[in-house]
Amino acid sequence: MRVALRYFMNMRYRGRLIPDYEGDELPNEEAVRGHALATASDLIFRTRMDTIRSWFDCSFEVTDESGRVVLAMPFDEVIPESLGSA
């Protein structure tokens, strides 16, 4: 039986860590990066917030259920490097 694992999408913004207590269920650790990219992309392009001047100042620090950081991903990774350097 496959057991879904829970990963917590904690966010760092200008040095401050905003913890995620709910988490998302994902099939495995390999799925974390794709999920983080999709979530960051959605926030960057579709969500306007007063609190966040620029989404590109944010990064995800995704932890697993034991609290281990499995991914640290700045939001600017949403933009492919070939475009970013253009």
Place this chain on the structure above:
Amino acid sequence: MAQLQQSIIRNRLLASLSLDDFAVVQPHLEAVPLEVRHHLFKADQKIAHVTFPESGVASIVADTGEGRFEVGMVGSEGLVGVPIVLSVDRSPHTCLVQATGEAFRIGAGELQDAMDHSSTLRALLLRFVHTFIVQVSQTAYANAGYSLEERLARWLLMTHDRLERDDMPITHEFMGVMLGTRRPGVTLAVQMLEGVGAIRATRGHITLRDREKLEQLAGQSYGFAEKEYSNVFQFPIKRGG
């Protein structure tokens, strides 16, 4: 079985029916519980009943395939099943219970027969449809012009109007679905509202601390639809408000 008395009914529409109109619908009313996540109707399927919440909250949501978001909210101020009042038997939207409660429901056919029988009943229900359209229009306005913090403040005020308590059992995930955004955005917005003392957030719960402050934060995104409801019905959308 004892006959249902209009005086004990908490749903504002049923409670404000004339004695004659209440007598028409009363024999068909069935008491039902509203259970969280239970569907009151599903997209593109025949709507079997019109539901009048006594307590609790129902959400009308659009399921786009790319995601789900709320387009309308109904509590004891209204009814679920607007298409039936407008002689349409299904909707592209889905309705599910957001907060536990109780309701009376009536078969779609029975309600349509009752409206054919009584023009005053139809008129009252159509007045609710008007206020519901205003609410949905204001949601479109809020989505187009307001930040997530402002929209969250508005949504919490609308939920608070329909619940009779300050403590609201809501997860960030659920608020994300309702506001059509990802959970981390909601987490940030909740922190902001908490930071200014408008709410207190614990896991799975939001407690309203300062309604006035929440109204200030929501700005013009909140209040327009609620004022229209009280203008039309001559009583406020919020019970005891």
